[in-house]
Amino acid sequence: MAKVDTGATYCIFERDYADALGIEVEAGRMEHISTATGSFPVYGHTVVMRCLDWSVETMVYFARSPEFSRNVLGQIGWLDHFRIGLVHHDSMMYLSHYDD
Secondary structure, three states: OOEEOOOOOEOEEOHHHHHHHOOOHHHOEEEEEEEOOEEEEEEEEEEEEEEOOEEEEEEEEEEOOOOOOOOEEOOEOOHHHEEEEEEHHHOEEEEEEOOO
């Protein structure tokens, strides 16, 4: 499970997901992520993410620290592949692949 975060630049996942996929976290492309609450190192890896009937090959980042416990879908790697529509009054969300 991950949350869509329109303010996040990248897709970032907790380290446990990389471990479960057999990905060596520190072998990826290192970046430092800065937020309002601080900064932390992450490592980028190309993976295939699936949602409903769609598969997207994309760069995601895994936190170095095992204590990191958030999973977010950000602008680069997720939102740039989809169209999302929100109707707040009806509590509805619409999702389609960008090319559909």
